[in-house]
Amino acid sequence: MKGGQGLMTAQWLDRVGDWNPQLFRELKGRLTRQSAFLVTLAALLLQFLLGSLVFESGSDPVPVFRILNWLLPMMLFVLGTVLLMTDLEQEERRGTLNFIRLSPQTSQSILLGKLLGVPVLVYLGAALLVPMHIWSTLAANVSLSFLVSFYGLLGVACAFIFSLALLSAFVGRFSAGQTNSLGSTSALVTALLVGLAFLPIYMNWNQLTVWSVWLSGLDTGGVNDLQWFFLPIGGSPAIAHSFTLLNAGLGIYWIWHILNRCFRSPTSALLSKRYSYLMTAHVELLLLGFLVQSSVSLNATSDWFSVLLCFSLVNLIWFGVLMLLLSPQRQALLDWARYRHAMTDMASGARQRSLISDLIGGDKSPVLVAMLLNFGLVAAILGTWVFLASGEAQKLRLLAGLLLSFTLLAIYVAIAQFATLAKSRQHTLQVAVAIGGVALLPPLLLVLAAQGEPTHAKELMLFSPLLWLVLDDVSATAIALSLLGQLGLLGLLTFRFTQKLTELGASETKALLPGRDTAFRARPRGAD
Known part of the structure; x- marks a missing residue:
C-alpha cells in the first residue's frame, strides 16, 4: 500500500x-x-x-x-x-x-x-x-x-x-x-x-x-x-x-x-518609462475617483488645502517609488552618455533615436524628462478637477499650489539623479537622506525662526511638501517668487547633472582607450 x-x-x-x-x-x-x-x-x-x-x-x-x-x-x-x-x-x-x-x-x-x-x-x-x-x-x-x-x-x-x-x-x-x-x-x-x-x-x-x-x-x-x-x-x-x-x-x-x-x-532599469505613464494614470485616477464625490462638499479653501495636502503626500511616496523603479544603474548611465551617438537600432539597422525620444522612452537614459512627463500627467488630471470643482476665488491659488508641489518634486528628482552617479552601492539610502533633508529643512527653519517671531517665516514652507499648510496665509508675490526660485534651482541642478554625466563618461572613456580621446570630443554643432 x-x-x-x-x-x-x-x-x-x-x-x-x-x-x-x-x-x-x-x-x-x-x-x-x-x-x-x-x-x-x-x-x-x-x-x-x-x-x-x-x-x-x-x-x-x-x-x-x-x-x-x-x-x-x-x-x-x-x-x-x-x-x-x-x-x-x-x-x-x-x-x-x-x-x-x-x-x-x-x-x-x-x-x-x-x-x-x-x-x-x-x-x-x-x-x-x-x-x-x-x-x-x-x-x-x-x-x-x-x-x-x-x-x-x-x-x-x-x-x-x-x-x-x-x-x-x-x-x-x-x-x-x-x-x-x-x-x-x-x-x-x-x-x-x-x-x-x-x-x-x-x-x-x-x-x-x-x-x-x-x-x-x-x-x-x-x-x-x-x-x-x-x-x-x-x-x-x-x-x-x-x-x-x-x-x-x-x-x-x-x-x-x-x-x-x-x-x-x-542591470536594467526595473520599469520601462513608457509603462510608467500608464501606471501613474492608473494610480491618480484611482485616487481621484474617490475624491470627486466628496469635492461637492469642499466649499472652504481650508478643506481644499487639506485634501490636496493628503494627495501631495501620497504622490510624494508614489513618485519616490517610481524614481527607484525608473533609475538605471550608474554604469548604464555612463554607457548611455558615451555611446548614445553610436547606437543604432540593431533590429533594423536604422539610425539611433533622437535625444528627446531616448529621454522619454529609453531604459538607460536619465529619468528627469520621464518624471516630468509623469508630473505633467498628474498635474493635468488634478488641475482639471480643481479647475472644474473649486470656486472662482480659489482656483488661482489652488492651481499655483499644485504647480509649486510638482516643481518641488522635480527638484527632488534632480537631486536624486546625482546619487545614481556615485560609486557607492548605497545610493538609495543617500537619495533618501538627501531628499529627506531638503524636504525637512524648511519646516525646521520655520520652527527655529518662529521663536524669534519673524515677519516672513511662513514663506519658508513654500519650499516644503507641506506648503498647503501656509498657502492661504502668504501673499501672491511670495508664491510667484518661490516658484521662480524653484524653477531656477531646477534648471541649475539639471545643468550641473548634465555636466557631471558628460565628465564622467568622457573620463572613463579616456581610461579605457588611452590616446584615443580625440574620437570622443564634442560633436559638431547641429549634430543630433
Missing part, C-alpha cells in the same frame, strides 16, 4: 515537473513527510483551540467565524511574504539564482514556480483550516456564496502580495546591494508592513463593500454611499467585486511586468 502511494506521489510530481520544473524543485525540497506532519499537527491544535472557544462562548460560532476570516489571510500574507523573500536571499547567497536565470525556462515560469512552491506548507496549513471555516460560516447563518467570494479574493490577494514580495526582494538587491543580514531584515520589515498595513486595509475594504451584503447580520455595517466617479461601489456587491478584481488584476500585471524585466536583466 505504501509502495502504491509512493508511486502515485512520484507520478504526480513528475507531471508537475513537466509543467513547471521550478515548481517541482520547490515542492520536492519542502513538501517532506516531516514538514507536512508538523504543519498538520499545528493545524489540528489550532482547530482544537478554536473548538474550545465555541464551547466557552455557549456554542456561539460567530467568534470562530470572525477569527478565521482574519487568521487565514494573515497567515498566508505574512508567512508567505517571509518565506518568499528569505528564499530569494538564500538563492542569492548560494549563487544559484544566476544559475536559474540561465535555464531554458521563461522568467514567468520560474517566478510562478517560486510563488506556488515556496509557501506550499503555508498553503497546506490554510487548507487544513478550511473545513472549520465552512462549518463556522454555516453555523453563523452566513451564505456559502460568501465563501466563494472570500477564497476567490484571497487567492487574488495572495497573488498580489506574493508578487510584491518577490519584487521587494529584487528591488532591495538592486538598490542597496544588501548583505545577508539586511536581506533577512528586509523580509521581516516587509512582512510587518503587510500585517499591520495591507491586511487591515484588505479586510476592512472587503467587509465594508464586497462582503457587506453577507455580513450585515453580524453588526458589520457597509458603506452604502461609497462611490468612485459616482459609480456606487458600496451599494452593489457586483460592482464592488468587479472594481476590486479589476484594480487588483492591473496591480498584478504591473508588478509582473517589472518582475520579468529585473529577473532576466538585473
Whole structure:
C-alpha cells in the first residue's frame, strides 16, 4: 500500500515537473513527510483551540467565524511574504539564482514556480483550516456564496502580495546591494508592513463593500454611499467585486511586468518609462475617483488645502517609488552618455533615436524628462478637477499650489539623479537622506525662526511638501517668487547633472582607450 502511494506521489510530481520544473524543485525540497506532519499537527491544535472557544462562548460560532476570516489571510500574507523573500536571499547567497536565470525556462515560469512552491506548507496549513471555516460560516447563518467570494479574493490577494514580495526582494538587491543580514531584515520589515498595513486595509475594504451584503447580520455595517466617479461601489456587491478584481488584476500585471524585466536583466532599469505613464494614470485616477464625490462638499479653501495636502503626500511616496523603479544603474548611465551617438537600432539597422525620444522612452537614459512627463500627467488630471470643482476665488491659488508641489518634486528628482552617479552601492539610502533633508529643512527653519517671531517665516514652507499648510496665509508675490526660485534651482541642478554625466563618461572613456580621446570630443554643432 505504501509502495502504491509512493508511486502515485512520484507520478504526480513528475507531471508537475513537466509543467513547471521550478515548481517541482520547490515542492520536492519542502513538501517532506516531516514538514507536512508538523504543519498538520499545528493545524489540528489550532482547530482544537478554536473548538474550545465555541464551547466557552455557549456554542456561539460567530467568534470562530470572525477569527478565521482574519487568521487565514494573515497567515498566508505574512508567512508567505517571509518565506518568499528569505528564499530569494538564500538563492542569492548560494549563487544559484544566476544559475536559474540561465535555464531554458521563461522568467514567468520560474517566478510562478517560486510563488506556488515556496509557501506550499503555508498553503497546506490554510487548507487544513478550511473545513472549520465552512462549518463556522454555516453555523453563523452566513451564505456559502460568501465563501466563494472570500477564497476567490484571497487567492487574488495572495497573488498580489506574493508578487510584491518577490519584487521587494529584487528591488532591495538592486538598490542597496544588501548583505545577508539586511536581506533577512528586509523580509521581516516587509512582512510587518503587510500585517499591520495591507491586511487591515484588505479586510476592512472587503467587509465594508464586497462582503457587506453577507455580513450585515453580524453588526458589520457597509458603506452604502461609497462611490468612485459616482459609480456606487458600496451599494452593489457586483460592482464592488468587479472594481476590486479589476484594480487588483492591473496591480498584478504591473508588478509582473517589472518582475520579468529585473529577473532576466538585473542591470536594467526595473520599469520601462513608457509603462510608467500608464501606471501613474492608473494610480491618480484611482485616487481621484474617490475624491470627486466628496469635492461637492469642499466649499472652504481650508478643506481644499487639506485634501490636496493628503494627495501631495501620497504622490510624494508614489513618485519616490517610481524614481527607484525608473533609475538605471550608474554604469548604464555612463554607457548611455558615451555611446548614445553610436547606437543604432540593431533590429533594423536604422539610425539611433533622437535625444528627446531616448529621454522619454529609453531604459538607460536619465529619468528627469520621464518624471516630468509623469508630473505633467498628474498635474493635468488634478488641475482639471480643481479647475472644474473649486470656486472662482480659489482656483488661482489652488492651481499655483499644485504647480509649486510638482516643481518641488522635480527638484527632488534632480537631486536624486546625482546619487545614481556615485560609486557607492548605497545610493538609495543617500537619495533618501538627501531628499529627506531638503524636504525637512524648511519646516525646521520655520520652527527655529518662529521663536524669534519673524515677519516672513511662513514663506519658508513654500519650499516644503507641506506648503498647503501656509498657502492661504502668504501673499501672491511670495508664491510667484518661490516658484521662480524653484524653477531656477531646477534648471541649475539639471545643468550641473548634465555636466557631471558628460565628465564622467568622457573620463572613463579616456581610461579605457588611452590616446584615443580625440574620437570622443564634442560633436559638431547641429549634430543630433
